[in-house]
Amino acid sequence: MNVSVRTQQPSLFVYEADAGNGHGVYGVTDIYEVAACRMVCALRTMPPGASAFIRQARLDIMVRPYPSYRYGSVVVRGWRDVDTGTLMIVDADGVSSAGEAATARGGSAV
Structure with missing residues (x-):
């Protein structure tokens, strides 16, 4: 009988965007x-000054009484410039993504 055992759970990506006024998007x-x-x-729907990030996570099913996420490093950050409202996206190494600046009116940042 050949049984494969999964020793590590797949990576998940947690995203958080905070408008700075008590509103946000998380998933x-x-x-x-x-x-x-x-x-x-x-x-794009948030006011200037909003910020966001994506970080890696894994679901730890061994935590009791309920499973819990184990968070890893931030892989990308984003924000709306306070002065211009420009959307900026930067990876963990500080390198801007393709289309680094996108206006809230529909430019493409990622």
């Missing part, structure tokens, strides 16, 4: 592109 997915799209879409 988790196993697809990076989905997290990036949702983060950018959320920032």
Whole structure:
């Protein structure tokens, strides 16, 4: 009998966007592109000064009484410039993504 044992759970991506006024968008997915799209879409609806990030996570099913996320490093940050409202996206190494500046009116950042 050949049994495969999964020793490590798949990476998840947690996204958080905070408008700075008590409103925000938060979620988790196993697809990076989905997290990036949702983060950018959320920032486009938020006022200047809003900020967001995506970080890796894993679900730890051994935590009791309920499973819990174990958070990893931030892989990308985004924000709306306070002065111009420009949407900025930067990876963990400080490198701007393709289309680094996008206006809230529909430019593409990711």
